[in-house]
Amino acid sequence: MELETFLHHLHFNTEKTSPPDWQVDWEDAPLPYKLYRGLPEIPLTSDVPLKLEGREAHIKPSLVELGHFLWYVYGLTQYSQSAFFEEKAQSIRRFVPSGGALYPNEIYVYIKLEDAPEGIYHYDVAHHRLILVREGNYDSYLSRSLKTRYHMSDCFCTVFVSTVFWKNFYKYNNFSYRLQGLDAGVVIGQSLEVANRMGISTRVCYQFLDRAINHLLGLSEQDESVYAVISLSMNQSNDCVDTDYHKEEAASANELCLEVPLLKHGTYNRSKRVIDYPMLRKMNEASLIETTKSFEKVRKNNKPVALGTEMIFLPFTDNFSYDFAAVCRERHSPDIDFLMGKVSQTQLSTLLKETFSFSYQNDLDETNGMIETRVSLYGSFYNVEGVPNGAYSYEKSTHALRRINQGDFRGLLQNGLTMPTVNLYQVPLCLHVVGGKDHLKEELGYRGYRIQQMEAGILVQRLLLVACALEMGGHPLLGFDVNHCDELYRIDSKEKTCLIQIPVGPYRSRAWLKGSLNS
Numbered sequence: 001m002e003l004e005t006f007l008h009h010l011h012f013n014t015e016k017t018s019p020p021d022w023q024v025d026w027e028d029a030p031l032p033y034k035l036y037r038g039l040p041e042i043p044l045t046s047d048v049p050l051k052l053e054g055r056e057a058h059i060k061p062s063l064v065e066l067g068h069f070l071w072y073v074y075g076l077t078q079y080s081q082s083a084f085f086e087e088k089a090q091s092i093r094r095f096v097p098s099g100g101a102l103y104p105n106e107i108y109v110y111i112k113l114e115d116a117p118e119g120i121y122h123y124d125v126a127h128h129r130l131i132l133v134r135e136g137n138y139d140s141y142l143s144r145s146l147k148t149r150y151h152m153s154d155c156f157c158t159v160f161v162s163t164v165f166w167k168n169f170y171k172y173n174n175f176s177y178r179l180q181g182l183d184a185g186v187v188i189g190q191s192l193e194v195a196n197r198m199g200i201s202t203r204v205c206y207q208f209l210d211r212a213i214n215h216l217l218g219l220s221e222q223d224e225s226v227y228a229v230i231s232l233s234m235n236q237s238n239d240c241v242d243t244d245y246h247k248e249e250a251a252s253a254n255e256l257c258l259e260v261p262l263l264k265h266g267t268y269n270r271s272k273r274v275i276d277y278p279m280l281r282k283m284n285e286a287s288l289i290e291t292t293k294s295f296e297k298v299r300k301n302n303k304p305v306a307l308g309t310e311m312i313f314l315p316f317t318d319n320f321s322y323d324f325a326a327v328c329r330e331r332h333s334p335d336i337d338f339l340m341g342k343v344s345q346t347q348l349s350t351l352l353k354e355t356f357s358f359s360y361q362n363d364l365d366e367t368n369g370m371i372e373t374r375v376s377l378y379g380s381f382y383n384v385e386g387v388p389n390g391a392y393s394y395e396k397s398t399h400a401l402r403r404i405n406q407g408d409f410r411g412l413l414q415n416g417l418t419m420p421t422v423n424l425y426q427v428p429l430c431l432h433v434v435g436g437k438d439h440l441k442e443e444l445g446y447r448g449y450r451i452q453q454m455e456a457g458i459l460v461q462r463l464l465l466v467a468c469a470l471e472m473g474g475h476p477l478l479g480f481d482v483n484h485c486d487e488l489y490r491i492d493s494k495e496k497t498c499l500i501q502i503p504v505g506p507y508r509s510r511a512w513l514k515g516s517l518n519s
Contacts, residue, residue, distance in 0.1 A: 003286055006279055007439065007449055010178050011497065012482055014418070018173035030167050030269040032092070032103045033076075033125045037266040040132040041124070042116055044070070051325045054199035060156050060234060063115045065198070069232075070123050072194045072328065074107050074187060094125075095328040096186045096461060097476055099179040104167040105187050106224070108160040108217050110138060120217055133218050133265060141259060144251040144292075145212040146205050146229060146363075159230040160217060161187050165284075166269065169277045177280055178478060181450040182500060184227040185457015191230055192360050192458065193465065197324050203361040205229040206451045207295045207444075210288040211253035218263030225284050228454060250293040287447040296443045298364040298374070310403040311395075312387055314349035322469035331464060334473035334507035338426040341506035345386040347470050348429070349399070351504070352377065354466045355459065356396045364451070372396050374440070375455050375499070377463075378489050379431040380409045391488050393434075404489055412488065413501075416481030427503040429472075432485055433459055437497045456499045463502060473507040476500055 001009075009016040044067030052072065055061070061069075071077070078093040091101055098104070107123040109130070119135035142158060161184050168176040168183075188204060195202045206228055213226045289295070355377065359369045377394045381387050389408045392401040414424040424430060433456045440448025460476050467474045480501045486492035 001279060003283065003446060006174070006283065007446075010175065014175055014479075017175045022173050024171050025273070028271050028273055029170060030164075030271045031126075032101070032167065034106050034122065034164060035124070035126060035268045036122055036131045036133070037268060039265060041127075042121070042130040042132070044128050044130065046128055048072070048075075049325070051323065052194065052197040054197070060113065061198075061200070063111075063113050066109070066111065066113065066157060067128070069194055069198060069200070070107065070109070071128060072325070073191050074103075074105075074123065074125060075128055076125055077329070093332070095331070096183075096190045097333055097464065098183050098186075099168060099176075099478065100171055102168040102171060103183070104163050104165070104176070104180050105184050105227075106162045106164055107187070108133070108162065108226075110142065110158040110160075112137075112156055134216065134260070134263060138216060138260075141212070141216060141256060145209045145216075145253075145256060146207075154233045154235040155231045156234065157232040159191060159232065160213065160226050161191075161228045161230070162217070162219065162224050162226045164224045164269075165277055165280050166223065166271065166274050169280060170271065170275070174277070174279050175478075176277075177283055177450075178453065181227070181453025182457040182460070182476075182478070184450075185454035185459075186461040187457075188228055188230065188454060189458035189461030192358075193324065193461070195232060196358075199234075201233045201235055201361075203231045203233075203363075205231070205363045206454070207289060207363050207447075209251065209253040209256060209290070209292065211290070212256035215253075215257040215262070216260060218265055221284065221288075222281060227450060250291050252291045253288075254290070283446060283449075287445070287450060289447070295363075298440060298443050311398070312392075312401040312403070314352065314399050314401065315346060316399060317346060317350045317353060320350050320354050320466070320469070324465070327465055327468045331468040332473070333464075333475040334510075335421045335475055336423065337507040337510050338423060338473070338475075338503065339506050339508045340383065340426045340428065343381075343384045343428045343472075343505065345384065347472070348381075348384055348387065351429075351463070351466055351470060351472075352394050352396075353399060355463045358462065360458070371455055371459060374452065375433055375435045375459055377431060377459070378404075378434050378491075378498070379429055380413060380488065381429055382408055382410055383428045393489065409488060412484060413480070416484045417477070418479035418481075422475055422477065422503055424503060427505045429504040431463065431502045431504055432489070432498040433500050433502070434489070434491060434496050435499050437495045453499065460500060460502060463504070467504050471506070472504055474502050474504045476502050 045064055048068055048071050076092050077095055109121050112118050117135050118137050120133050121130040122133055124131050163180045192202055208229055214221055361369045380391045382389050390406040391404045410425050413430055435452050439452045464474045482498050485498040
């Protein structure tokens with residue numbers, strides 16, 4: 001299958017991405033986390049604070065605080081058991097959502113702290129500890145591999161978010177490629193939120209020399225590849241400089257790989273039979289960056305589309321604050337638990353305003369990293385105070401809704417679900433993250449698709465946290481009819497498309513047993 005055809009099917013004809021006779025071998029499922037064997041380990045304290053607070057600026061964090069950061073981002077947080085149609089469902093939760101709760105991502109860190117040897121570590125979530133995979137200082141290696149030359153002395157930690165292809169391919173086949181970018185995005189989004197609460201500055205790199213980074217971490221690109229790199233610094237000015245590699249001598253992945261020896265560490269994932277995934281390998285290969293000459297800026301391409309003339313200006317609300325740690329513990333994805341209730345205009349206003357009330361430093365923007373330059377938010381609303389039932393786009397600049405279609409579209413959206421696990425007749429807000437149909441391919445090639453999915457994931461995580469703080473639940477869905485939604489919002493001819501669907505609304509408490517996995 002050609003790559004263009006694959007991406008089209010992945011988005012618009014999902015049933016064509018997997019063999020019609022595909023069956024999941026549940027008995028041979030991999031673990032939802034990676035395990036290394038026989039390497040030095042550093043245990044992290046399980047005494048995690050129940051509330052995250054800012055710290056004094058310009059003081060380098062300790063290993064204890066890094067452990068708190070990692071646990072809030074991706075640690076195992078809760079064991080739950082619930083009854084579902086006379087069967088008991090058991091799961092181990094994290095604070096971020098994941099398609100099928102399979103968690104295909106892994107986290108590695110390059111740390112420079114006083115209470116740990118300098119080097120590259122894997123975050124072992126199963127045991128909440130760090131596994132040393134390569135010791136040493138790699139400031140120069142990383143600065144040449146990344147798009148931005150950081151003043152590495154200011155970065156006490158560099159976080160690598162990778163994807164292990166098999167961890168959700170075993171269930172979703174080729175459709176897992178779409179999930180992997182979104183899953184990485186919510187991990188990035190949670191990282192940004194946790195860092196902000198702890199007073200840590202961040203910068204996200206989507207463009208880097210893949211083979212060099214994977215080689216440094218000891219990853220086999222046939223099995224796992226880094227999707228994003230996040231720098232953590234106590235320098236609030238985020239002191240770093242973008243380097244114009246078109247004017248400087250270019251660095252190449254092959255040259256860098258020769259500078260450090262190959263790693264061959266033993267790992268365990270439980271599966272006895274791993275099926276090949278040629279399309280995922282092909283997409284990953286096409287997305288790799290081999291030289292810093294290929295790094296690009298992304299032009300602003302999310303201009304407002306004229307879809308309707310009637311506008312509803314939402315009330316401006318005071319700055320919204322909430323207990324982040326408490327919301328993380330409470331947040332989950334309701335499905336059959338949604339319960340129709342009236343949503344006030346103030347709630348809707350706060351939800352939309354706070355979802356977009358952030359910027360993050362990254363290597364795509366010429367300016368200040370505003371995510372709405374590439375993705376936006378649309379919604380189908382029912383039973384919202386002061387908002388007639390209908391389909392709307394949200395305009396951040398005016399804090400207003402622009403009506404596109406009037407009516408009750410819950411039936412249309414319900415019929416578009418490939419698996420009706422959510423009753424959308426009970427949901428007042430059905431939101432869609434929208435982006436360009438070209439998936440940033442013009443500037444970033446095939447790498448643009450996964451970057452677009454990651455930015456959608458960042459927005460989704462922010463939306464879910466704010467919704468929970470407003471005592472509503474959100475359930476990200478990819479099993480929906482994209483074509484019908486694009487037609488509903490009249491964006492099918494505007495070179496835009498719906499990337500993910502998030503029903504949001506009140507919900508009833510579920511009957512389940514829950515236990516915290518931290519002391």
